[in-house]
Amino acid sequence: MNRSKEAVARLATVCITLLLCAQAAQAHVNKGEAAGFLSGLKHPISGLDHVVAMIAVGLWGAQLGAPAIWVLPVAFPMVMACGGMLGLLGVPLPGIEIGIAASAILLGAAVMMELRPPIALAAVLVGFFAIFHGYAHGSELPAGQSGLLYSIGFVMATGCLHGVGISIGLVHRWSWGRRALRMAGAAIALAGLFFMWKVFA
């Protein structure tokens, strides 16, 4: 009890110290200013298509267990960044929005049906869709902001979404949890169908 109180006190001290590190208030970002981390951090969570697909990756990883639970979050950011680089270099990649919607449908369906393909196949499938997500979102840097900080924020936010999916997926150990995960997978697949409908509407 005393140890936990002491730990909370230490954490509170760190948080209060951070609050004292006041940043300059800015009405808007000046050209060339090293802002961009928060933009990158916010970008992936501002689009529901990206959010549901990333959480589906985490949920599926949790269902598959080791080693997929850590292979997918390690591999995904790097493949996604490859997609982002293709976007930055202007390499044409047709059907981006279709690929993103398809990722939600297929990954949601995989969670819903609790598919257990070989790890290599799961990694290839997830990596394939990562290229579309990276291409669409990785290169959308707001004007005048730092590409490096934006990239770090974007990658971290995506990784944290995987973490959210994996954390939710830990309920897989219970029977009610397995049912809940399948229902979540169905909801993600339905959301993917909606995104696909919007692409062609």
Added chain:
Amino acid sequence: MTRAPRHWRALVLVIALFSLLLPVRAEAHLPTIGLGPVYDGIFHLFLSPEDLIPVIALALLAGQRGAGTSRRVLWVLPAVWFAGGVLGLFAPTVRGSALTCVSFLVLGGLIAANARISAPLMTALTTILGLFHGYLNGSGINRFNDGVYVLLGLAFAVFVVVTIFASFVVPLRRQWALIVVRVAGSWIAASGLLMLGWALR
């Protein structure tokens, strides 16, 4: 005073990492904070993610390889960083933003792969990284009379960062904690890939 539990220390470290990534004003060259050139050097590292993140990455990589490797990196990196900086003082200003992404890519990739690097190779990697980044720093401050003191501050900050991060990774034994380090490596490599895209754009 008893030590806080490991998960609390991990939480504090995560908060500290986030605080380091908060966006701050960009400076064309070293910021002058009014406390003298040594403190200018110290602050430069913490305000320059293109230098700070490779140092953190090397510390994580050294931590993965154990205490002996970490001790060697702890002393070699600041020394070669300073030496590279002194060389850079006599060179024209170099814009190395496109090249710094190589540090992100190589170090991030090695961490993500949990590469079994031999001690001589690790020393060579440390030397190349320190000379390269030190040279870039030195060439950026060659117009200042107190450049050597700025470099001393930089080397001191490098020493502190390596100490903190390597000592955090070395004692990790749990599987999930080691995976977190590898995920951090994949984030660094992904950021490097996107940086490369920005540089080639």
